[in-house]
Amino acid sequence: MSVEALEAAPAVPYGQLVPVTVHFDDLDALGMLHNSRYPLLVERAWAEFWHARGFGFDGDWAAAGDMCNVIKEMKVSYEQPVTRPGYYAAHLWVERLGRTGLTYGFRLCSADGEQTYARGHRVLVRVDxxxxxxxxWSDRAREIAAELLHPEAQAA
Structure with a gap:
């Protein structure tokens, strides 16, 4: 997905909406999006966001730069079930941008951003x-992440 495609998503007051797709096989036996799929969809949305800006991983951790990071913490709060396949969005933003850590917030929501199905945050730490x-983090990664800072967030 290109930067232009990402920017074509509906506007939100802060952060970015990234389109995601829920497939039939993502649903559980009750016909609801399986709880493990929410963070997976958000992870894929973040990958799309960073890849569209030239960041990626091709199997070489030494060359991965900012993509060489680990998860320190993750929290997901499920608000209402997704009950059908289709097009949705991940609303992504940065809550805290530190020297080596980054906390991002997210919502899995309707494609227009109006309805929230789950929300949470994840703490990443860039590692050598x-x-x-x-x-x-590199200056370039910090600049891009700063564009997604929540209005109440602070960069260190």
């Missing part, structure tokens, strides 16, 4: 691929 210790 050899030492597996925290290392600072």
């Amino acid at each position: 691929p050899q030492a597996l210790r925290p290392t600072p």
